[in-house]
Amino acid sequence: MVSLLSMERPVKVFHYKDQEQSSSLLLQLNRLRQENILTDVSLCSGTNTEIPCHRNVLVSSSPYFRAMFCNNFIERQQTKITLKGVPSAILSSIIDYVYTGLISISMEIVLPLMQAASMLQYGRLFEACSSFLQEQLSPDNCLSMIRLSEIVACNSLRDKAKEMAVKSFSDVSASEDLCELSLPELMGYLEDDGLCAEEEQVFETLVAWIHHDPLSRRGAISDLFKKVRLRHIHPTYLFQFIANDPLIQSSPLCTELIESVRRLMFSGSTKCNGDSAVGFKPLWVAPRRYSYHDMLVVVGGRKNNEQTSREALYFDEKIDKWQWLAKLPIRLYKASYVALHSVLYVIGGLTANTKCSQVSTTVYTLSLKTNQWRTAEPMLEPRFAHQSVSYLHFIFVLGGLGPDKRLTSSVERYNSMFNQWETMAPMPEAVLHPAVAATNQRIYVFGGADAMQNPVRIIQVYHIARNMWCKMENRTVKNVSAPAAIVDDKIYIIGGYTRRMIAYDTKANRFVKCANLKERRMHHSATVLNDKVYVTGGRHINGHDVIEDSDNFECYDPKTDTWTSKGSLPYKLFDHGSLTLTYFSNRHGQNQSSDSYSNGII
Structure with missing residues (x-):
């Protein structure tokens, strides 16, 4: 009878675990x-x-x-x-x-x-x-x-420990322990893409290491110097300081490498083909280290259609917010904006905060290191409503309006190597508000308006090394107040009193139609960040043919030919500058938004 009951009822099992037993x-x-x-x-x-x-x-x-x-x-x-x-x-x-x-x-x-x-x-x-x-x-x-x-x-x-040494190399390079590294150990750090140090500091570190024991280490200068990414060093520092260093001058290979950079820069080329220096090409194409990051900066313009703005902002991708940089020292109407050597240049313009407005030759610069505005060497001619573009160590300023408010075709060039401006060959035809881009030793000027404010259907091309212009008529071109942006070998012309965006393929010498803008857009600005085109602000024509100011912030992906909204600017803005600046991360690899630049979050 007991066995029958046990078969009818499932047997219950209690699994006991004594938590205190092991201890x-x-x-x-x-x-x-x-x-x-x-x-x-x-x-x-x-x-x-x-x-x-x-x-x-x-x-x-x-x-x-x-x-x-x-x-x-x-x-x-x-x-x-x-x-x-x-x-x-x-x-x-x-x-x-x-x-x-x-x-x-x-x-x-x-x-x-x-x-x-x-x-x-x-x-x-x-x-x-x-x-x-x-x-x-x-x-x-x-x-x-x-x-x-x-x-x-x-x-x-x-x-x-190695991770900290790489991320904190700016501090580590000043320690006595660094001079005790072996040559292979130091080489390992200097060739690391993730090294958190500016190239100037990389050079100073290798010099200090050699001077610690010059008799046995002097012969390593050429091997170490190859680890310095010369393309990303400011030309003034390279040709005035590094080139004159006794260690560099004692090495034929080092002086040959510097001369190769000099020849390349004077040729106006960004591409190294068949240079005589041994192994120069791989050194020239070495990328920026991962401790450098690109930042989208918006500066100046007309804010909320009320007054010319002194604001400078940058977009913090990590927190998806706009943040403030130091304000421009003065209000400038229709200045031009360009980036060179990780420095923002605001060039010329009409002074807007004086009783008697004046056309300016002044050049203001902002370095993200200091977040302070300074004045640089002024232009040769005062102008506003002009265009500026950077290429290698040059800034080119094209056209615009002079003190007499007349349209000019004059061109001048700033040479950052010598800190001086010089007059260049004028444009074949003076135009206002064209789309301008520089690539492959040439500056392309698309469209714009003539002195009577009529759109012109021409492309003007300037050969940088030859200081020569040519002009071509093209029925595809009809843009005024449209920015241009370069991705790979294509120049994208975005809007300009139209919804149309077209890309000029510089290799194939033909135009390609791209996805349209949502609205007819003009007086906006564009820049390239991570191979995508970012478009900010401007003015647009609504469905009732009324012109309105815009706070749009959009992104175009050339790979998918699609537009994506990135939110909005903190205020409506047009005739401003939108640029990509390269900045050096701090030693902890954090975004600069968390330290000295941040005056507040919008």
Whole structure:
């Protein structure tokens, strides 16, 4: 009868787990060890230290002891085991850890503790020591920590310390430890794409390293100099400071590399073909380091159709917000805006905050390092409503209106290598508000309006190295107050009293139609960021043929031929500048928005 009942009802099973059993058992074993009860082996260190233990506990805690006591080694029969090279205090701490799971780690004992943990194969204890040292990492000691990690063969500490050395190289380069690096170690840092240092500092670091031991290190100058990415160094610094450095002048290869850059810049080319310097081409095309990032900046213009704006903003992609930079020193109507060598230039314009407006030759610059406006060498001619474009180490200023309010065809060029302006060949035809872009040794001027404000259907092309213009009529071109932007080998002309966007393929010499804008757009601005075209503000013509100011912020992807809204500007804006500036991240790899630039979030 009982068996029938058991078959009819399912058997209930209670799975019990005693949460305190394992910790209680460990405590009991530790008490037995302390009272020397059932201990069957003593671990010895030095002459006076004997620590009674239980073999089964040691075997269970470490592969080292398992191999010692479970195989046919002599220690299996011994009751006293001497562990050479392990200090008595360290051995005592490790045995306490085995029986309790607790240990105190300090800078005084961490190195011998790691060495003992490695020898006795206590992996978790070894990594705990590594974690402790990682918490002590700083730019001042990270190179020493790398040396320590090599002594104890700790990969996790080495990787973390190297990561800090790369990200904090601006600080690390000033430490004495850097001068103790071997040549391969220093080369490893200087060729790292992720190195957080400006190229000027890379050069100064290698010079300091050589001067630390000039007799044995002087011969390394040419190998080290190849790690400096010359294309991304300001020409003034390169040709006036680096070129005149005694170390560089002592090396024929270094001077040849600098001359190759000089020839390339004077030729007006961005592409290196068949230069005589050994291995120059791969050095020239080396990318910016990952510590550099591109930032979209909007500056000046007419704000909310009320007055000319002094605002300068940048878009923080990480938090999807616009943030303020320092304000322009003066209100300028129809100035031009251009970026060169990570510096924003605001050129000319009509002064708008004086009783008597004047056409200006003044050039204002803003560096993202300092977030301060300064004045640069002024233009040769005052002008406003003109166009500016940068190419290599040049800024070209084209056309516009002079003090007499008449349209001019004059062109002038700023040479950042010599900090001077010079007059260049004038445009074949003076036009107002054309679309302008520079690529492959040429400046392209599309359309615009004549002195009677009629659209012109021409393309004017300037050959930079030859200082010569040519003019072509083209029925496809009919844009006024439209910006141009370059992605790959195509120049995109965006709107201009029309919804149309077209791309001029410079290689194929033909126009390609692209996806239309949502509205007829003019007086807007555009720039390229990460191979996409970003368009800001402007004025548009609504469905009732009324002109309205815009706060639109849109992105065009050439790969998919699609437009995407990126939200809006903090206010309506037109006739402004929209540029991409390259800036150097701080040593922690954070966006500059979190430090000195940020005066507030919009």
